[in-house]
Amino acid sequence: MGGDYLPFLAMFLVQMGYAGMNIFVKLAMDSGMNPFILVAYRQIFATVAMIPFAYFLERKTRPKITRIVLFQAFLSSIFGATLNQILYFIGLKHSNPTLGCAFNNLLPAMTFLLAVPFRLETVGIKTRPGQAKVLGTVVCIGGAMILTFYRGHAINIGESGIHWKYAEQLKTRDSQSGANFILGPFLLITSCISWAIWFIIQGRMCVKFAAPYTSSTLMCFMASIECGVIGLFVDHQPSAWSLNDSIRLIAALYSAIVCTALAFCLMSWTIQRKGPLYVSVFSPLLLVIVAILSWALLRDKLHFGTVVGSLFVVLGLYAVLWGKGKEENQKGSREEAGEGKEDLELQIDGKLYIRS
Numbered sequence: 001m002g003g004d005y006l007p008f009l010a011m012f013l014v015q016m017g018y019a020g021m022n023i024f025v026k027l028a029m030d031s032g033m034n035p036f037i038l039v040a041y042r043q044i045f046a047t048v049a050m051i052p053f054a055y056f057l058e059r060k061t062r063p064k065i066t067r068i069v070l071f072q073a074f075l076s077s078i079f080g081a082t083l084n085q086i087l088y089f090i091g092l093k094h095s096n097p098t099l100g101c102a103f104n105n106l107l108p109a110m111t112f113l114l115a116v117p118f119r120l121e122t123v124g125i126k127t128r129p130g131q132a133k134v135l136g137t138v139v140c141i142g143g144a145m146i147l148t149f150y151r152g153h154a155i156n157i158g159e160s161g162i163h164w165k166y167a168e169q170l171k172t173r174d175s176q177s178g179a180n181f182i183l184g185p186f187l188l189i190t191s192c193i194s195w196a197i198w199f200i201i202q203g204r205m206c207v208k209f210a211a212p213y214t215s216s217t218l219m220c221f222m223a224s225i226e227c228g229v230i231g232l233f234v235d236h237q238p239s240a241w242s243l244n245d246s247i248r249l250i251a252a253l254y255s256a257i258v259c260t261a262l263a264f265c266l267m268s269w270t271i272q273r274k275g276p277l278y279v280s281v282f283s284p285l286l287l288v289i290v291a292i293l294s295w296a297l298l299r300d301k302l303h304f305g306t307v308v309g310s311l312f313v314v315l316g317l318y319a320v321l322w323g324k325g326k327e328e329n330q331k332g333s334r335e336e337a338g339e340g341k342e343d344l345e346l347q348i349d350g351k352l353y354i355r356s
Helices: 002-030 035-058 067-093 097-104 107-115 128-149 165-174 183-208 212-234 246-274 276-281 283-297 304-349
Strands: none
Touching: 002 035, 002 067, 002 097, 002 246, 002 276, 002 283, 035 067, 035 212, 035 246, 067 097, 067 183, 067 212, 097 128, 097 183, 097 283, 097 304, 107 128, 107 183, 107 304, 128 183, 128 304, 183 212, 212 246, 246 276, 276 304, 283 304
């Protein structure tokens, strides 16, 4: 019984961790922290946090780090860390945490769209799983369009009884600048596309370099250099890089340690026991948690367009995941049937073979 609850608890903690990151990062940027600098600090701290995992967990099993591996890690750092997080943080600055989490659920659909031209995914439009993936992708994109171009009226769900004075002061200070509800969603969608490209690169990289902690450490190290250079180019004033403000230090450390090192370990542990599909199913939970926290702590209003668009995105997400899951099950059944047939042929032949 405990074996069933532990993966659930691990994934719930991961989603809670990501929810906290969205809140802390939003507050740090509301305090005036440059998102380019915040991303640089996250990569630097994440590199330091990941080194022990890479060394102790993979020192005996780590394959040789070749030039091809370093090049793939470099591409991963650009798309999976530098572009992805810079676009996401700036998009979050011009929107709100609820929208940021809603657009994250586009990832399976975006990955499917980008994987088809590279023949990493098959459409299979004549099969039910293929139709589910295509329909789910269309529904996800439709939900994203609603989130981008339609807000609707604010839903009256009452006022939060929690009074976080610090967050309220930052909200009042930042309200003068105003959020851009077209630029924000556009950057969040672009961030999702960049993340999907990273998934494809990682899929190729994991085939020849099965050391996820080492590859993640390499990615974070390269991204820390890239983001540091970009951050210094954007703002080289020492005051902009100061972490004297507690919310800036918390946001940088929290996003690096909790949402990179710890989350990666928990997700890897869960994937080993339940598979990648189980981990993906928990993505919409983050949207619900962040929506509640944003309403309670940041006094964000929930709009009708956000609810409808998020619902479409989540429904599309589950359709894509259902189609992908069915395809994997069918593929596994065919492989088992093929192995059984091959074993029978080997027995009939009357000779002894050693199967690799």
